[in-house]
Amino acid sequence: MKYNLSEITEIIKNRRTIYPQFYSSRKVHKEIIEHLLQNATWAPTHGMTQPWRFKVFTEESRKILSDTLSMLYKQLTPTENFREDKFAKMQARPFQASAAIVAYMKRGDNPKIPEIEEISSVACAIQNLCLTATAYGIGSFWSTPKIIYTKEMNDFLKISDEDKCMGIIYLGYPNDEWPKGQRKPIEYLTEWYN
Numbered sequence: 001m002k003y004n005l006s007e008i009t010e011i012i013k014n015r016r017t018i019y020p021q022f023y024s025s026r027k028v029h030k031e032i033i034e035h036l037l038q039n040a041t042w043a044p045t046h047g048m049t050q051p052w053r054f055k056v057f058t059e060e061s062r063k064i065l066s067d068t069l070s071m072l073y074k075q076l077t078p079t080e081n082f083r084e085d086k087f088a089k090m091q092a093r094p095f096q097a098s099a100a101i102v103a104y105m106k107r108g109d110n111p112k113i114p115e116i117e118e119i120s121s122v123a124c125a126i127q128n129l130c131l132t133a134t135a136y137g138i139g140s141f142w143s144t145p146k147i148i149y150t151k152e153m154n155d156f157l158k159i160s161d162e163d164k165c166m167g168i169i170y171l172g173y174p175n176d177e178w179p180k181g182q183r184k185p186i187e188y189l190t191e192w193y194n
Contacts, residue, residue, distance in 0.1 A: 011135050016179045018139030020096035023172025028098040028138055030058070033171070037101075039132040043124035049108040051118040052125040055157060056101050062094035065102070065168075068156050069094070072147045090145065097141075097170035101129070107162035122166045133171060137178075141170040 037054055045051065057065045069090040074082070094100045105122045107115065126142055133140040147153055148165040157165060 011131055013181070014178065015130055015134045016139070016181055017141050018172075018174050018179065019141050020093045020170045020172060022175050023096055023098065023139060023170075024175045026098070026173040028171050028173065032136055032138070033058075033099055033101070036129045036132045036136075036171075040103075040125040040129040043121055043128050045121045046117045047108075047110055047113050049110065049113060049118060049121070051105045051108060052122045053104050053106045053159075053163075054101050055104075056099060057094060058099045062097070062100060065100055066091050066094040069145070069147065069168075072150070072152050072156070073145065076147055076150060076152065086145075093143070093168075093170055097172045099171045101169040101171070102157060103129075103166045103169060104157060104159055105164045105166055107160070107164070119164060119166070122164075126166065126169060129169060137173065139172055139174045143168045143170060 070087055073087055073090050103122060103126050105118050130140045144167040153165050
C-alpha cells in the first residue's frame with residue numbers, strides 16, 4: 001500500500017463540525033492556515049480551472065467580517081424572521097474563532113464547464129481544508145447562512161455576480177474532547193450492479 005490507509009480513514013471519519021463557541025483562545029498560526037489552503041487547492045478541477053478562492057480574516061480584521069455579517073443579516077432579513085440570537089451569533093463567531101476563511105467560486109470563462117462542476121470543485125477544496133484541520137487537531141465549522149448567497153455579500157467580497165460565495169470556514173482549537181460521530185452503514189445507501 002502506498003499510504004497509511006488507516007490514518008487517512010481515521011482523519012476522514014474524525015472530521016467534525018465544531019462550532020466557534022467551543023474553541024479555546026489558542027491561536028491557529030498563519031503557517032498552519034497556509035498549509036490548510038495549500039491542501040485545499042489539490043481538489044479535483046475540471047479543465048484545471050481551479051475556481052476556489054479564499055479570503056482569510058484573522059486578528060483585527062475579524063471585526064470587519066463580524067460587522068458585515070451582522071449588518072447584512074439585519075438588512076436582508078424580514079422583520080418577522082429576524083432573530084436576535086442569530087444576529088448575536090453572526091457578530092460573535094468571527095471573534096470566537098482564531099481565523100475565518102471565506103471561500104468562494106471564481107467562475108471561469110470556459111462556458112463548456114458547467115457551473116455545478118465549479119461549485120463542486122470548491123466544495124471539494126473546502127473538504128480538503130477541513131480534513132487537514134482535523135489532522136492538526138483544529139476544529140472547523142463550514143457556515144452557510146443565507147446572506148452569503150446574496151449580491152450584497154458579493155459586493156462586500158468585491159467579486160463578480162457570476163462568482164459564488166460558498167461559505168465561511170471558522171477555525172479554532174477545541175476547548176473539550178473531540179466529538180464523536182456516526183454515519184449510516186453503506187448497505188442503506190448503496191445499490192450494486194454486477
